[in-house]
Amino acid sequence: MNEELELMRGTYAIGEAAIRAGCRYYFGYPITPQNELPEYMSRRLPEVDGIFVQSESELAGINMVMGASMAGARVMISSSSPGISLMQEGLSFMAGMELPAVVVNMMRGGPGLGNIAPSQSDYFQATRGGGHGDYRTIVLAPSSVQEAADLTYEAFDLADRYRMVVMILGDGMVAQMMEPVRFRPMRPLDDLPSKDWTITGARGRPSRFLRSLILDVNDMEEHNWKLVRKYQQVEKECPRWEGFLLEDAEMVVVAFGTAARIAKGAVKRARKEGVKVGLFRPISLWPFPFQDLKALYQRGQDTFVVFELNAGQMVEDVRLTLGDGARILSYARPGGAVPSPQELARVFSRLALSRRLP
Amino acid sequence: MKKVFSRTRALKPVAFHYCPGCGHSILHRLVAEVIEEMDLVDRAIGVPPAGCAVLAYFYFDVDMGEAPHGRGAAVATGIKRVLPDRLVFTYQGDGDIAAIGTAETIHAANRGEKITAIFVNNAVYGMTGGQMAPTSVVGQVTTTSPKGRDPSREGFPINFTELLAQIKGTAFAARASLQDPAHVLKTKKIIRKAFEAQMKGLGFSVVEVLSPCPTNWKMSPPQAFRWVKEEMVKHYPLGVFKDAEGESLAD
CATH class of the missing domain: 3.40.50.970 (Thiamin diphosphate (ThDP)-binding fold, Pyr/PP domains)
Structure with missing residues (x-):
């Protein structure tokens, strides 16, 4: 070949x-x-x-x-x-x-x-x-x-x-x-x-x-x-990760593999509606790229949505990384069915809306 | 002065940890001597089991790689497929090969893997303290068959080598015994046949060796050797069950 x-x-x-x-x-x-x-x-x-x-x-x-x-x-x-x-x-x-x-x-x-x-x-x-x-x-x-x-x-x-x-x-x-x-x-x-x-x-x-x-x-x-x-x-x-539209993001979705692919589509969709969301995609799950995720938090990001096709497993690593100060939300779909980017984009929009409320 | 005996190069110059009267010490030496006599010391790779003989790598002066309990034939398959011109043998007890490792052993045989299983049958789990083995004989009292093995309760002793002999990929299958010096010498010949079958690429080979475990049988070493001869052989007849080359060494 x-x-x-x-x-x-x-x-x-x-x-x-x-x-x-x-x-x-x-x-x-x-x-x-x-x-x-x-x-x-x-x-x-x-x-x-x-x-x-x-x-x-x-x-x-x-x-x-x-x-x-x-x-x-x-x-x-x-x-x-x-x-x-x-x-x-x-x-x-x-x-x-x-x-x-x-x-x-x-x-x-x-x-x-x-x-x-x-x-x-x-x-x-x-x-x-x-x-x-x-x-x-x-x-x-x-x-x-x-x-x-x-x-x-x-x-x-x-x-x-x-x-x-x-x-x-x-x-x-x-x-x-x-x-x-x-x-x-x-x-x-x-x-x-x-x-x-x-x-x-x-x-x-x-x-x-x-x-x-x-x-x-x-x-x-x-x-x-x-x-x-x-x-x-x-x-x-060995930690590896990829960022997508993180620079001006007001909300960061953390997702890997197939979930990250869906999340990327959802990020693009939500951006069109004015929701400033970015993607942090761990490529190495162990070692988890905790230092870079932490750096993002220290730079001022405080809302993290962990999206995964399980009942919430990686969210534990995100919690371990960011501690109690960050606002960490788990959008966990326990597997067996795959949500669409539209569904996920709606979640981002709703979250963005709730953030703006007093 | 005439030299009549020397230690085989295939064993390290250290003392065995095995109990007095245990068959492992004899069998280690037989296997090692055959490896040396076939000039395979630098081409042999052994796979020790879980059990008393897990420490075989402290004794054999050939390359060795530990397998999880029962998985010897699968580990040996991986080694042999990468290094097809080496002598690859497993050293396994009755529980290892005929209980937890049944599937791995039967399918390695069925694929005709060119490996040799040295199968030590002492009718108990030795290292864990004398529990019932798949090969414990009918009536045998062990720590987990305190009333004696009753087939209606504990099932039958398994004649695993006869089973392996039925498999098309098996080139050589035999049962030997360490019951007395004559049989010890015969065991060595049979091990050589099995290794030769492997090196000729004929298929899977297995040598079951009836072996005393005085400690767990709660016998003196002489009693234990007698029990091999008088009890075990009744259930486990000695002989060559399959020899792809057609020769027979039947007892």
Whole structure:
């Protein structure tokens, strides 16, 4: 493929971007709304001498990812909410062993099987670690097909740099919609960062092992401190966000992913009606871009509307960031149905009106 | 003076932590010796389980990567798919492979993954203190089957290696025993057959090894070895159940 603009759905774009980033191994299990990603990988990976394995479960799939990562490969798995729940054991072990990988979660609505409509119901699970133990994963939330491709491409470098799992957090909208996308160049495999911790057979060096079991209490605490220091470094180096019409905004909507896309449309609409609203869109959900959000508040913004497709999860991070002084409103739609930009614009108008009342 | 024995290079020069009379110490050495004899010390990658043998990476002087409880076959699949010319083996207990890891093991076998499972059957959960295992025999008293395993209440002991032998992707499936020195030597031969099947790319291989756990069986080591020979073998017949190359080592 060349570097031309191509019309592609989100799942395909993520798959192609992963391959271009040097990913040659994909393990996964079918689940809607992301089935086109394993399908794409099953036909595309063999073209680049890669390996696709359809696992017997998401539980097995993440453990295959664990093994491939131990062996030094760039590796990916994708799923949707219930499947991601099944992977949490593996994600915890990978955090303990500091194994890099890219995990794609195209979220669904509701607990249990829920439905397959766009939803952001897994914000807590994604940003708080998800499995047992005191750990984090880097979470990136694209709101367009182009951004899904770009973030996936970069996710592999982040994963290797910090020896962490990076999650691409989207939903059925990002997964299914088709948009123009331009891919970055194919990374030559010999250009990828070398790793001095992999288990590949002890040829010409002492044997190594990878483990998360650390029985000695002092060693366990020291290992956990090491993870904490790494997470602190990520919090410093990796926050990402995008602003839209923030300069003169009297009200800021905070939204990510699909919700941010709807919010952007709503902001444009509300602006036409004279409502000065801007958008703060976190791209990295962990680390949450709290310093920049706080800077916005300190600059004089005091009304923040947190719009998300869940019952109000990211709003907790906004509250943690801004404290009690700011006026923080939650426009939470608990997933399973997607509001229109018109609906959201009406919310902004009403809020703007209520602000002007004495 | 003639040198008649030396420590295998595939084991680190440290003492095992295992209980007196435990089969792990013997089996670690057998596996390590086969790795050395096949000249695979720098090409072997082991996947230790949850359980007493989780610390196998302190003993084997080959690369090792820990798997969550039961997931050995899936982790080994990932390693082997990336490094197809290495010897990749899991080391798993009965609870690990035949209870919590049943799905991962059966499907790795069914895909014909070129990995070897060393399956230690001691009929109890060892590290957690002697609870009932999927392989605890009928009547066996454990901490969670205090009245003895009654199939109408606790189900039957599972003959997991025979089950794996039925699967098309399995190239080699055998059961061996550590009950006495003759069987220990035979176990080593069978492990070699399994590793050879893997390195020839024939498919999945498994060696179940009946192994004493005197501590949790509440027996002396000699009693425990006798119990393997007299009780366990009744439920778990020794022999080669499948050998894709057609040779048989039946007991």
